[in-house]
Amino acid sequence: MKRTIYMLIAGCATLLTVITSCHLSSSEDVWEAKASLEQRIVEPRFADRDFVITDFGAHRGREQLSTRAIAKAIDQCHEAGGGRVVVPADTFLTGAIHLKSNVNLHLEEGAVLLFSTRSEDYLPTVFTRWEGIELMNYSPLIYASEQENVAVTGKGKLDGQASDQNWWSWCGSKRYGWQEGMPRQNSARDSLQNLNHREVPPRERIFGPGYSLRPNFVQFYKCRNIALTDFTIVNSPMWILHPVLSQNITIKGLTIKSIGPNSDGCDPESCKDVLIKDCYFDTGDDCIAFKSGRDHDGRRIGVPSENIIVENCLMKRGHGGVVIGSEISGGCRNVYALNCTMDSPELDRALRIKTSSSRGGVIENVYFKDVKVGTYNEAAVRVNMFYEAPGDYMPVVRNILVENLEVADGGKYGVLIRAYPESPVQNFRMVNCVINSVDQVAKADHVKNVKLENVTINGKEITSEVLTGEGN
Structure with a gap:
């Protein structure tokens, strides 16, 4: 019954596609909308006060924790009306850091915050999201909940x-080093998913000690006016930057390196008005991935990720450069990615959309322009509606524009699309694209309203029929 209902919803969405796509009907309209969006994403400003952590008893070196000293500096900064909590040039060992409103955690050049590898240093548990599901779990290494004007710079x-x-x-x-007798997250992950499907209240989903669900590195939960600028971040337990249900976010000038499992570089989840600019990504999973909750939780909360700009970023290793999904049940819309460079034999895809009928959600208005790719493994453009096991919630993917994409040395495919016949990928357009040295031009099923203009793959101009049936 659920599947029938969601098929009807997908059908209604199809009827609305023309209305949706008309609102940004040309490339000029798209990039004018992007420019307007960028003007309203404004970095927070902070009072001209400094609270240096060594003045609060922080210990230099790798041996003694400075968690309490950093917390004292944050508290005093917050109570004074805000300013900078300064980490001077040296190395400091710490556990979880919890930021508060109007506090800028500022890392001087040469400063290193070294985070403890003892899980007990990330207790007590906090309300968080883990792979798109709400729960009580270990604190992220840097965390803020329901705060305004927060930054790490x-x-x-x-x-x-x-x-x-x-x-x-x-x-x-x-x-990644697991051996018999060591902690393992598999059963805890399955348990959390079971609680999600049973609709157990999130604050009753208590994990932490004994469950081995790794914390994210930086997470701002229900925050407004965020800035993450200029620093280097390395060696994350799993997802690296993870704002959730937050708004007005600037992520700029970062160097992000972590090649461990699930080391996504940046995962805005159910966030609005986000700028990711001038960043470097070398990751063990997706470089940038937009998310909006997994399965029941994503539908229950129902907040999409929307109004997002990715500009002038460099992507090296990763499962995808710019990615939407897979925890995307709340939907995603209005993504503008431009002037990026991607190049690594360990990069799988340039633009990647991954969802399933257990996820559902509407993914729409994705714009990808002026991207240069050296090499990749699988596909320059990949849409997959069969990322995980099927369910009763038909996904919708529509309104994708890929413009001025240049690939020097492609992988298996130029374009790879898998969709449901009852929910084809709709309004897919490529303009002025050149993709070289792929094994197969394209492999696609169930696409509708396709338009290819001046698209060359392996030296030959490709027509729309390659994706709509002929030439596959």
Whole structure:
């Protein structure tokens, strides 16, 4: 019955496609809308006050925790009306850091915040999301909940110290150091998903000690006016930057390196008005992935990720450069990615959309322009509605524009699309694209309203029929 209902919803969505696509009917309209969006994403400003953590008893070096000293500096800064909590040039060991409104955690050049690898240093548990599901779990390494005007800035470094000897092994893979008798997240992950499907209230989903669900590195939950600028962040337990249900976010000038399991570089989830600019990604999973909750939780909360700009970023290793999904049940819309460079034999895809009928959700208005790719493994453009096991919630993917994409040395496919016959990928357009050296031009099923203009793959101009049936 549920599947029938969601098929009807997908059908209604199809009838509305023309209305939706008309609102940005040309490339000029698209990029004018992007420029307007960028003007309203404004970085928070902070009072001209400094609270240096060594003045509150922070210990230099790798041996003694400075967690309490950093918390004292944050509290006093917050109570004074805001300012900068300054980490001076040196190395400081810490557990979880919880930011408060009007506080800018500022890392001086040469400063290193080294995060403990002891799980007990991320207790008590906090209300968080783990792979798109709400629960009580270990605190993210840097966390804020329901705060305004918060930032991490400066040219220092955040080092999560994750490796095969600690957090990464929890994923349960021998590739990342797991051995018999070590903690393993598999059963906890299944238990959390079961609680999600049973609609158990999120605050009653209590995990933490004994469950081995790795914390995210940086998470802002229900926050407004966020800035993450200029620093380097390495060796994350899993997802690296993870704002959730937050608005007005600037992520700029970061260097992000973490090649462990599930080390997504940046995962805005159910967020609005986001700018990701001038960043470097070298990751063990997707470089940037937009999300909006998994299965029941995503539908229950029902908040899409929307109004997002990715500009002038460099992507190296990763499962995808710019990605939407797979925890996308709340939907995603209005994504503008432009002037990016991607290049690594360990990069699988440039633009990737992944969902399933267990997820559902509407993904629409995705614009990808002026992207240069050296090499990749699988496909330059990939849409997959069969990412996980099927369910009763038909996904919708529509209104995709890929413009001025240049690929020097492609992988298996130029374009790879898998969709449901009752919910084809709709309004798919490629303009002025050149893709070289792929094994197969395209493989696609169930696409509708396709338009290819001046698209060359392997030296030959490709027509729309390649995606709509002929030439597959």
